[in-house]
Each structure stands twice: as structure tokens, then as C-alpha cells.
Amino acid sequence: MDWSIQEIAKLAGTTSRTLRHYDDIGLLAPTRVAGNGYRHYDERALVRLQRILLLRELGLGLPAIAEVLEGDADEARALGAHLGWLRQEQGRLARQIASVEKTITALEGGERLMADEMFDGFDHTVHQAEVEQRWGAEAYAAGDRWWRGLGEAGQREWKARTAELSRDWIAAAGSGLAPDGAEAQALAKRHVEWLTGVPGTPAAVPGGDVAGYVLGLGEMYVADPRFGANYGGQAGAEFVRDALRSYAEREL
Amino acid sequence: MDWSIQEIAKLAGTTSRTLRHYDDIGLLAPTRVAGNGYRHYDERALVRLQRILLLRELGLGLPAIAEVLEGDADEARALGAHLGWLRQEQGRLARQIASVEKTITALEGGERLMADEMFDGFDHTVHQAEVEQRWGAEAYAAGDRWWRGLGEAGQREWKARTAELSRDWIAAAGSGLAPDGAEAQALAKRHVEWLTGVPGTPAAVPGGDVAGYVLGLGEMYVADPRFGANYGGQAGAEFVRDALRSYAEREL
DNA sequence: CGTAGAACTTGACGTTACGTCAAGGTCAAG
DNA sequence: CTTGACCTTGACGTAACGTCAAGTTCTACG
Numbered sequence: 001m002d003w004s005i006q007e008i009a010k011l012a013g014t015t016s017r018t019l020r021h022y023d024d025i026g027l028l029a030p031t032r033v034a035g036n037g038y039r040h041y042d043e044r045a046l047v048r049l050q051r052i053l054l055l056r057e058l059g060l061g062l063p064a065i066a067e068v069l070e071g072d073a074d075e076a077r078a079l080g081a082h083l084g085w086l087r088q089e090q091g092r093l094a095r096q097i098a099s100v101e102k103t104i105t106a107l108e109g110g111e112r113l114m115a116d117e118m119f120d121g122f123d124h125t126v127h128q129a130e131v132e133q134r135w136g137a138e139a140y141a142a143g144d145r146w147w148r149g150l151g152e153a154g155q156r157e158w159k160a161r162t163a164e165l166s167r168d169w170i171a172a173a174g175s176g177l178a179p180d181g182a183e184a185q186a187l188a189k190r191h192v193e194w195l196t197g198v199p200g201t202p203a204a205v206p207g208g209d210v211a212g213y214v215l216g217l218g219e220m221y222v223a224d225p226r227f228g229a230n231y232g233g234q235a236g237a238e239f240v241r242d243a244l245r246s247y248a249e250r251e252l
Numbered sequence: 253m254d255w256s257i258q259e260i261a262k263l264a265g266t267t268s269r270t271l272r273h274y275d276d277i278g279l280l281a282p283t284r285v286a287g288n289g290y291r292h293y294d295e296r297a298l299v300r301l302q303r304i305l306l307l308r309e310l311g312l313g314l315p316a317i318a319e320v321l322e323g324d325a326d327e328a329r330a331l332g333a334h335l336g337w338l339r340q341e342q343g344r345l346a347r348q349i350a351s352v353e354k355t356i357t358a359l360e361g362g363e364r365l366m367a368d369e370m371f372d373g374f375d376h377t378v379h380q381a382e383v384e385q386r387w388g389a390e391a392y393a394a395g396d397r398w399w400r401g402l403g404e405a406g407q408r409e410w411k412a413r414t415a416e417l418s419r420d421w422i423a424a425a426g427s428g429l430a431p432d433g434a435e436a437q438a439l440a441k442r443h444v445e446w447l448t449g450v451p452g453t454p455a456a457v458p459g460g461d462v463a464g465y466v467l468g469l470g471e472m473y474v475a476d477p478r479f480g481a482n483y484g485g486q487a488g489a490e491f492v493r494d495a496l497r498s499y500a501e502r503e504l
Numbered sequence: 505c506g507t508a509g510a511a512c513t514t515g516a517c518g519t520t521a522c523g524t525c526a527a528g529g530t531c532a533a534g
Numbered sequence: 535c536t537t538g539a540c541c542t543t544g545a546c547g548t549a550a551c552g553t554c555a556a557g558t559t560c561t562a563c564g
Binding site: 057058059075082084090093094096097100101103107129133218235249 | 309310311327328329330331332333334335336337338339340341342345346348349350351352353354355356359360380381382469470487497501
Binding site: 256257258268272288289290291 | 540541542543
């Protein structure tokens with residue numbers, strides 16, 4: 001009913017500094033300020049805070065969030081406008097990626113590719129520097145150790161499992177099944193279980209945001225051509241995405 | 253041989269403030285500082301500045317650019333690492349987009365869609381707020397005026413032309429043609445010419461960066477499922493992208 | 505009751521790459 | 535000498551807090 005700043009921060013999964021900031025900018029004032037200056041919050045404040053954090057996770061700016069919460073702006077309209085900016089950003093990134101790829105290709109004919117074993121089920125047509133940047137150098141090293149630790153037989157098994165999953169996805173996508181049908185959903189389940197074996201993914205971390213991760217993973221398979229290539233081209237990636245989305249919404 | 257700060261700024265297409273900033277952080281010192289404090293640059297400085305701006309357009313940070321220019325870092329490695337971060341960002345965006353779409357769908361069953369005519373060849377399964385955010389409200393209005401100005405017959409013609417282009421792309425992608433073959437390249441040429449008719453694109457603006465835009469446009473067709481849908485699904489989008497890339501590199 | 509440690513407070517700087525005034529010197533032309 | 539055009543340094547603002555720093559208050563313990 002009456003929480004201190006740290007208590008409500010933990011309840012909502014944020015920090016006390018953030019709460020002070022929201023107080024400063026007038027986004028969320030404490031319910032009550034005691035004589036000693038300590039901030040206190042009640043459950044109404046908690047609800048408001050949770051809405052703020054939800055919208056923030058969607059990428060909205062604090063001023064936009066304030067407008068929505070004050071009723072000055074329609075939530076759906078604000079999100080729709082935000083969606084436009086998100087897609088615009090994605091386009092800008094796609095443009096930069098194309099240019100950077102072109103530049104790298106021009107600089108060197110594609111040397112220094114990743115170590116020839118794949119590290120987590122992708123292909124090896126990628127630069128090691130890129131991998132290290134993407135997952136961090138220690139993550140790469142950890143994944144490398146994990147991979148080596150599997151041993152010869154384990155690596156064969158892992159590759160087989162990965163390839164099998166990939167084959168089954170391609171087959172399912174090609175046979176006109178519904179992404180939310182039983183067979184595709186079984187595949188999605190297998191996919192998520194497979195992810196649990198990949199170090200560094202939220203699915204491998206207890207308490208990780210599996211649903212959100214899986215939800216976005218499908219979008220990434222569609223967005224990044226190299227991922228989609230493992231699922232029978234972009235057409236297959238679309239199928240995988242739809243199946244994963246359906247699965248995530250139902251089961252996770 | 254010896255330019256003032258404004259002169260070199262115009263030559264390189266940037267501002268004097270930027271040059272002062274690069275001087276401040278030690279990225280690009282003027283060749284000579286006159287007794288009155290005025291900065292002067294020679295052609296070696298111009299070359300360095302142009303390399304800086306090139307790398308900056310690829311999205312590298314100024315510290316990373318400095319390392320590359322000082323020879324402390326391999327350019328290809330730096331770009332490869334940067335590519336990893338770019339893809340990571342794209343994934344994050346894809347995740348957010350998925351979440352925002354889900355939230356909007358949950359909020360309202362998909363009402364307030366865009367006006368039923370399409371404004372630039374896409375479909376109308378998109379919110380108006382999104383369009384306005386993406387291209388700006390005036391751009392939307394301008395496009396709207398342009399569209400209305402076409403008149404009944406003009407709109408029919410435009411739609412036919414758009415649909416024809418789309419059909420031809422789908423047919424070409426489906427018939428196993430090579431993206432860099434003559435037929436696909438002819439399509440790419442038509443595509444770029446078609447873009448010239450769309451207000452707001454660099455292709456419609458004299459002096460716009462057509463090559464870069466077209467290069468990235470293909471990536472966007474692949475990245476954004478709704479674009480790809482106009483080209484026979486993501487598989488078709490891949491083909492369009494490859495054809496456009498080939499065309500842009502050869503002709504633009 | 506004194507005190508250590510935990511929790512709280514209000515500043516204030518750092519982060520990215522400059523844009524944008526502000527206040528004031530310098531230079532060429534008339 | 536005056537009027538602009540061009541130059542200088544200095545400093546604030548940007549998004550959303552993280553991270554000290556210095557000082558105050560609460561709680562538990564001997």
C-alpha cells in the first residue's frame with residue numbers, strides 16, 4: 001500500500017534513479033513525500049509506473065508516454081506513429097548495412113571469415129569481428145568453448161539436430177501447412193527447446209524473456225537474409241516467423 | 253591549395269561547426285592556423301575529411317574512425333565489427349516492431365486504416381499515423397495532393413503501371429532468371445524510372461543519392477514483410493533486391 | 505545512548521555529434 | 535570610418551538516465 005522508492009523500483013523492475021528522474025520531469029510524482037523528503041508510492045502509482053515501463057519497452061519517448069498517460073493523445077495513434085518511425089529506422093539500417101557490406105567486399109574479396117565450424121547453427125559466411133561485436137567477445141569465446149566441449153561426436157549430433165530442424169521447417173513451409181496448425185506448432189516447440197541449447201540466448205537463461213525473444217526472433221529471420229537462408233529462403237522464414245509468433249503467444 | 257573553413261566545408265559537403273568539432277576532438281586539425289586564429293586547410297586535409305565523412309555515413313563513431321585513420325585498427329575489421337552492431341540493432345528494431353504491432357492489434361481490431369487508395373504503390377494495410385510519421389505530415393499531404401491531382405484516369409494508369417511492374421517482377425523471380433541478367437536488369441531500370449514518379453524519394457529529387465537509395469531499398473523490401481508482399485512474398489523480394497543491387501552498382 | 509550501516513536526499517557530470525545562439529574580433533569593399 | 539561577411543571561443547541543449555559525491559535520516563545492535 002505504501003512503498004519506499006527502492007521497494008517500488010524492485011516491484012516494477014527498474015531503479016530508484018529512474019523514479020527520481022520521472023519525478024523530476026513530471027512523469028510520475030510520488031504519492032506522498034514525507035517530512036524528511038523521502039518519496040512514497042501507492043498501488044496507483046505502481047500501475048502508472050508499469051504502464052510507463054510497458055510503453056517505454058515499445059520504444060516510445062518519455063514525452064510521448066506522458067501525452068498518452070495524460071489522455072492528450074490516443075494510445076493507438078501514438079503507437080501507429082511510432083511504428084512509422086521504427087520502420088523508417090529499419091530502412092535506414094538496411095541501407096547502411098548494404099553500404100557497409102559493399103565497402104567490405106570492395107576492400108577485401110571476403111577473407112577472414114568465421115572459423116569454419118558454425119557456432120550456433122548459422123552459417124559461416126560471416127566475419128568473426130561481426131560475431132564478436134554482435135554477441136560480445138566473451139560470448140563468442142564462451143560459445144567457442146561450448147562448441148569445442150561438445151567433442152567430435154557431440155558436434156556431429158548438434159549439427160544433425162540443427163539440420164534436421166531446418167529440414168523439417170523447410171518441408172513444413174513447402175507443404176502448405178498452416179503456421180498455427182498442430183504440426184507447425186510442434187516444430188515451434190522443438191525450435192524453442194533447441195534454442196535452450198544455444199548459449200547466450202534468453203531461452204538458455206532461466207528467467208529470460210523467452211516470449212519476447214522468440215517473438216522478435218521470427219521477425220529477425222525475415223529481416224536478416226542470412227538467417228532466412230537456413231529456412232529455405234525468405235519464404236520459409238516467413239512461415240517460421242508466423243509459427244513462432246503463434247507459439248509464443250499461446251504457450252509462452 | 254589553401255582553403256578557409258567555410259570553403260572546405262562546402263567542398264566536402266559539411267559545416268564549419270563540424271570542422272571545429274573535429275579539431276576540438278583531435279580528429280582533423282587544420283593544416284595551418286593563421287596569426288588571427290583563422291583555420292586553413294590544404295588538399296591533404298580535404299582527403300582526410302572525405303574519408304572521415306565516408307566512414308561516418310556508414311555509421312561508424314568518431315572514435316572508431318580515428319582508430320582507422322591512425323592505422324591503429326584495420327578498416328575491414330572495424331567495418332565487420334560495425335556490421336555486427338548494425339544487425340543487432342536491426343534485430344532489436346524487428347523485436348520492437350513485432351511488439352508494437354501486437355499491442356496495436358490488441359488495442360483495436362485494426363481500425364483507422366489508411367485511406368483506401370494507396371499513396372505510393374504500397375498496400376493500405378497501414379495506419380495513417382504511421383505513414384505521417386514515416387514520411388512526415390506534409391509529405392503525406394503532398395503525396396495526397398499529387399495522388400488527387402492525377403485524376404481518375406491518371407490514378408487508373410498509375411495503378412496499372414504499378415501492378416504491371418509488380419507482376420513482371422513476380423514472373424521474373426518465379427521463372428528462375430538471374431538477378432543480374434538482361435531481363436531482370438531491364439526490370440530494375442523500369443523500377444528506378446517508376447520511383448521517379450513517387451514524390452519524396454531521392455530518385456524524384458534532382459541530385460538525390462539515387463544509388464544509395466536504390467541499394468538500400470532492396471534491403472528494405474526484404475526487411476519489411478509488407479513491402480515484400482507486393483513482389484510475391486519474401487522470395488520475390490530477395491530477387492528484386494539482388495536485381496536492384498546489381499543495377500545500382502553498374503548503372504548508378 | 506552512541507554508532508555503524510543501509511537507505512534516502514539533492515546536485516552535477518558524462519554519454520553522441522554536433523546545432524544553435526551569444527558576444528566579440530578581423531577583413532575587404534565602398 | 536562603416537557595413538557586412540567571416541572568423542573566433544564559450545556554452546547550452548539533445549534522451550534518459552548511470553554514476554559518483556557529499557550530506558542527512560532511519561534502523562538495529564551492544
